[in-house]
Amino acid sequence: MAKILVVGSLCLDYYDLGEGRPPLPFPGGKGGNQAVAAKRLGADVTLVAKVGQDSRGEFLLQNLEKEDLCTHFIEKKADLPTGYCQIQLATQKIHGFPGANLSWEAEDLVAILPLLCEVDCILLQFEIPPDFVWELLGAAQALGKLVILNPAPPRQTQLPHLSLNTYLVTNRQEAHYYAQIPPGSLAMAQRAARELRKSAAHVAVTLGADGALVATGGKIEHLPALQVEAVDPIGAGDTFCAALAVSLLEGNSLLLAARFASQAAAHATEAIGAQSTSP
Numbered sequence: 001m002a003k004i005l006v007v008g009s010l011c012l013d014y015y016d017l018g019e020g021r022p023p024l025p026f027p028g029g030k031g032g033n034q035a036v037a038a039k040r041l042g043a044d045v046t047l048v049a050k051v052g053q054d055s056r057g058e059f060l061l062q063n064l065e066k067e068d069l070c071t072h073f074i075e076k077k078a079d080l081p082t083g084y085c086q087i088q089l090a091t092q093k094i095h096g097f098p099g100a101n102l103s104w105e106a107e108d109l110v111a112i113l114p115l116l117c118e119v120d121c122i123l124l125q126f127e128i129p130p131d132f133v134w135e136l137l138g139a140a141q142a143l144g145k146l147v148i149l150n151p152a153p154p155r156q157t158q159l160p161h162l163s164l165n166t167y168l169v170t171n172r173q174e175a176h177y178y179a180q181i182p183p184g185s186l187a188m189a190q191r192a193a194r195e196l197r198k199s200a201a202h203v204a205v206t207l208g209a210d211g212a213l214v215a216t217g218g219k220i221e222h223l224p225a226l227q228v229e230a231v232d233p234i235g236a237g238d239t240f241c242a243a244l245a246v247s248l249l250e251g252n253s254l255l256l257a258a259r260f261a262s263q264a265a266a267h268a269t270e271a272i273g274a275q276s277t278s279p
Helices: 030-040 055-066 106-118 130-142 172-179 186-196 236-249 254-267
Strands: 003-007 011-016 024-028 044-052 074-077 083-088 093-097 121-125 146-150 166-171 202-206 212-216 219-223
Touching (some): 003 236, 011 055, 024 055, 030 055, 044 055, 055 074, 130 146, 130 166, 166 172, 166 236, 172 202, 186 202, 186 212, 186 219, 202 236, 202 254, 219 254
Parallel strands (some): 003 044, 003 121, 044 074, 121 146
Antiparallel strands (some): 083 093
């Protein structure tokens, strides 16, 4: 069984469904989303994250336990609230309040290193401080671990040169942001993916209903999307990252792994909530 370490955020997502209805809470945060997806896809998952000592944190911890995920490495911060997001489903507008997700320090890296040595792969995102992510990424690359780097949401930081074992996964907007290429057609997205190849040997760009792009070995492949009745796209990219990791650890090529990940991500859009239909 593949062993995956996820270091990232936990947030409570409040969905505004309109029509005067009260917001509905769902478990979220890119770290939690990716951990749940990888667990459901059969991986042995360790999640390292931070929450506050509050009702939101308890809600998230209880959900992780229902998913049979160990919560031993999730720190409860007494002085900070659990992160949360306000989501308008109709407009896809998200307002995030990171709370404890920003409280990563050097001693956390020391504590994570023994866990990193025991796994096959690590998944990283940018809902925790990018400087901490870069430190952890460097350690993972030095150990030769498979890394799935999802630099989302976009941050004002330069993408370094990534090792051959590191796979860069962005959505369309993030690809244009980091490549500094104006958004537009599929051809423009391909240009952005090609530009990102200067930092990473392996790049995947998710395109929502347009599928995904895979750039590796000097070629760019366009993978059409699986046709589903999409209800909520939030969290689909996280499912893509988790499924990509699981498939790569099974020995598949990036192209085959991305096809599998794209199909998993499509199914993750079929209900409200980032983790609700993660397959």
